[in-house]
Amino acid sequence: MSDRMLTMAEAVREAMSIAFDERPEVFLLGEDVGIYGGAFGVSGDMYHRYGAERVLDTPIAELGIVGAAVGAALSGMRPIVEIQFSDFTAQAMDQIANQAAKIHFMLGGALHVPMVLRTPQGSGTGAAAQHSQNLEPWFASVPGLKVVVPSNPADAKGLLLAAIDDPNPVIFLEHKLLYKIPGRDPVPEGATRIPLGVSKVVREGKDLTIVATGIMVNKSYEVAEKLAAEGISITLIDPRTISPLDMQPVFESVEKTGRLLVVQEGPAQAGFINEVIAQMAGSSSFGSLIAPIKRLAGMNIPIPYAPQLEKAAVPQIEDIESAAREIVKNWR
Amino acid sequence: MSDRMLTMAEAVREAMSIAFDERPEVFLLGEDVGIYGGAFGVSGDMYHRYGAERVLDTPIAELGIVGAAVGAALSGMRPIVEIQFSDFTAQAMDQIANQAAKIHFMLGGALHVPMVLRTPQGSGTGAAAQHSQNLEPWFASVPGLKVVVPSNPADAKGLLLAAIDDPNPVIFLEHKLLYKIPGRDPVPEGATRIPLGVSKVVREGKDLTIVATGIMVNKSYEVAEKLAAEGISITLIDPRTISPLDMQPVFESVEKTGRLLVVQEGPAQAGFINEVIAQMAGSSSFGSLIAPIKRLAGMNIPIPYAPQLEKAAVPQIEDIESAAREIVKNWR
Amino acid sequence: MGHPLSSPEHARHALLYMWRIRKFEEAVEDLFGRGMMHGTMHLSIGQEAAPTGMCMALTLQDQITSTHRGHGHCIAKGADLTRMIAELLGKKIGYCGGRGGSMHIADVETGNLGANGVVGGGIPIAAGAALASKMMKRGTVAVSFFGDGAMNEGAFHEAANLAAIWKLPMILFCENNGYGMSSSTAKAFAIDDLADRGKGYGIPGVNVDGNDVVAVYEVAQAAVDRAKAGEGPTLIIAETYRWKGHSRSDKNLYRTKEEIEEWRTKDPIPKFIARAIEAKLLTQEQCDAIQNDAIEAIKAAVNESVKAEAAEPSGLLDAVFKAVTA
């Protein structure tokens, strides 16, 4: 393995570039993905390397461009469509949920939609309520979409390569705070794929199982390392793809630890992470639980602007730490 | 109390008419709500009774008309906007989730959006995947929206009156199979309101708690009556508003029954009903559970067309019955 | 294909396909009436010339997207009648295996990317198909059929602009039947001529009598030529009328009996028969035989479909995703 430390923006760009080199039918379209290099710099120099035909700048028209991606996907291409902020998938939900997600099933398998929709999500940039959402429940609740939430550059690269290969529509949700920071692990060279639908056990422990997604994986990892020093031993599981969701490692872990903490950035209410809880609460591992399942998630509020408010709105490391400590201490 | 048995379409029309009579600022807009009387006949003769200015036919432009409702609501009116099928809220999600839901908070309370969005949802009419969805997770996961799912005409009337009074945006999801059937209870005359955010205990029992929404309340009721004869005694709770969600009666009931079955028509994965499970699994009543929490929900598939397939896709009475029986028998 | 009046075969094709559509719709109405069909139905009786004329300007490789009122497009593009009826009856051999029904029939072999239950939903998809054609240098065109009502959806706007700026080989084909459900174009538009919509995008807008299959073919062929020459999209507004209600629940409260009657006199089928006979391409007898062929074809399709095996719920879960092959 190499020891290349990339940021997530670099890893995503590398995955796209590999796919571009492998297959002529892969192309990228979106607002300002061309000479501007993408609002978050993800496409970067791809416009210069691959030209305006494969790195296609679009007008500001999310419904139209996702629809165009769907139509191109039906016709032999493999579009990657970038939506500048995941909040603006709201404009494109018809093409995402009513068209892309349903076409294969509804048409009796006659057609399929090999499309990847990449979009940055999450808070922390001071961009307020319309630019900071985590809309996982919108996508994860729609049968026919695969939904990926990478938590680090190496996974992002491998998962994106698999997503581009996939014959089905994949929603790829990149946390914008992860774009500029390198991961803990090096990013392998070459076209190493990570299959969709396989959870990753990030670390193992015996007192508590934490399931976290996206940026919360990093925060939970820090907590796990810190609490290890205090003798609290934590298993951390990152589902990586929230649809399809691989619960097996969670069941197995909870059977050992008896305690479960689930963490996401988006609002608690009707949040994606409830799916983890529902599957757990309905499973045969249920009897292993010695504590109520603890859910730590964003407040049920739109993301506020001012930094001190924005921070309060989503789980911070200290919140995870105290939640973890509390469960282990209170339930023995 | 009167003994008027109305259908849900009649009850909704009655509530709108009362609000029209009470307040000049209430109006209805939507596709074909005028002379056509609404795609499901809900507005019926209101066009003739109130005129084209207050029962406003629109072009086919869901984003525009919801946006117009938002703007009118900001400017002193109280619009009721009808979207012909809830599937087409997909077109309007920006105005629903990014505008209506967030304006009050995001603008620091300067403005508010007293708007009701009424829309039929659900399967059972042979209209296939793009006309049959239950999109509760989309709305319930967005802070700033209130979400109502009435299960019978009397509740629909009282809840809609409260929704129109509410200074906040309310999504009102009417199951289309309920439109034409009378409820079990008579619909009171006059302007009786039912406050949003109060769950209803439909019947009480001691062996099992069922939480069901919308049309599943009726199906669960039948099951409860039937199983009562066999000595299985069931508490049935209808949250009525899924956001805000009133869990208190659920906690209290589960403390008595020790068993929980949650039922919804929409797909299980990331479904709204998971919120009930998550709150239960994290609550102090958790220890009262003697059985894993059973979730009964739609298959994770788009709704298929053919009647035999469509039926298989969502919980039927027999499914609820066998789930209920199984929990009670297997967990003692 | 070619011009409907360019040879007896072409004339026969035009007439046969219009009859097929008409007779298909009548059969559907009948099956619904007899309770053998489920769901709803959107009939295009009276509108047969528009898809027939448009599709005669296309090859099998050219693509279309269609609408809730899509039987005509599907038939005109060449779909198999049995698989269509079978779909409506929820049979395994139906185009969607019973999963889609009337609003989702697609036929990959004839380039039909599918009917669509969402008004306007197919327009951006057709733009994407046209984009793929351009990127892959396939030399094909993508036609989006839609109604007058769909033109007020954002989807129309965004797709039209994409087609214009990228000079896509696309045709925006509006079947203007005067109503979007109960909304007349007079109420839903503040312009008299829907073709003016093209001006906002830099797309030529053409009006045509949508009940004249010859006229429709001619504007369609010009638009196809333009698209294939790399000159970009055309907006075609074909004026037509639906004789039947919007769907089963329609009580026709928003229009007059007189209006319906008047349009019935503009029936596209006798209009073309007269032209074809006048041009000495077909005789009255041949025309009658063609009508009969269509009737027989639909009957056979219904009979076969009725007998076919019903779709089964097993396997639905596996049908959501296309399997990933390594």
Place this chain on the structure above:
Amino acid sequence: MGHPLSSPEHARHALLYMWRIRKFEEAVEDLFGRGMMHGTMHLSIGQEAAPTGMCMALTLQDQITSTHRGHGHCIAKGADLTRMIAELLGKKIGYCGGRGGSMHIADVETGNLGANGVVGGGIPIAAGAALASKMMKRGTVAVSFFGDGAMNEGAFHEAANLAAIWKLPMILFCENNGYGMSSSTAKAFAIDDLADRGKGYGIPGVNVDGNDVVAVYEVAQAAVDRAKAGEGPTLIIAETYRWKGHSRSDKNLYRTKEEIEEWRTKDPIPKFIARAIEAKLLTQEQCDAIQNDAIEAIKAAVNESVKAEAAEPSGLLDAVFKAVTA
């Protein structure tokens, strides 16, 4: 208000508000540069004449919806500078109590329904405000400010058509600064004249030099008169230019230095000063004093805001819904 050249007071107002916008934006840039502000910023330096001219045709009761680049609209409509700066600094006294920031400032008292982080998001909202005005016979007009880029969103299309068919008292005011982020109008449109978009809706489209506050006022006043007379909406295309990058991350790779320099010579402020002096409404000295007034007003606003109490997280949960009163 009235015509910028109709009196010394009017001339002073026009100049003062353009300076206020300019100096506000400079202050914002400075505060960001010094790390005192959070998030991003969209500056409208160079575009001051458009909102100033438009808003001089409005009363306090007339409403506007604004954009991500909304400081100018907000100031031109009459908002309090301190509460604006305070919002950007996340202070309790800010317009949104620190919850909204630059992209969500609204000011009910001056009829500003809010900036909007969503491109095109405010256009249907303005149509709704105009609808309310019409239904309530308030006699007011609603103006939606938006950029050239927003015109390709479905929201523009659907709202424009509603305004047209319902003859709403609305003005669709496009600040055409030539770019939507990095997309030039040449790339994003296949028409040369954006005002042609009006033709598809039956809405008159008017072009104006957006850097000439007098010319903007004149077309704006005509549109307001038309709207208030019940004749429906007008689309105004005001040609202007943003001197600064789209936002903080912009490296200006999509345009040339020469282009930026050329537009700097078309600065709306000296242009108006020359007109006002020529018309003998203001002297050079008075003009200098006005500039100074603006500078002082902004300084005072910054000073007061910096000292103000920060917004606190407590109470956020209760701020989501407006309380229901029985």
